[in-house]
Amino acid sequence: MTTLIDHLLVLLGSNALADDVSLLTAADAKAAKLPREHGVLHSSAVQHAVEELTASATAASDGTRAAYYLGLQVGWRIAQRLR
16 A cells, blocks of 8 residues: 555655654554554544654644644545545
8 A cells, every 4th residue: 555655755745744754654653553453533542642643742733733644644544445
């Protein structure tokens, strides 16, 4: 399966994603497990994943970005499975 990050790199270029590629990669790793183990609805597991992604955050907006990217990654993976 081609990851969302691969598509975004092609569409937006590596310069546009330079600041977020590490967060996108970490969110992708978490998104690989969450739907399989906990489903797609918000749960304590999802909240825990967001907290782990923002553990080293320096800005308050990093939590919002982490939740957004995790949602994108989970949605992408589910859409790929439903094809």
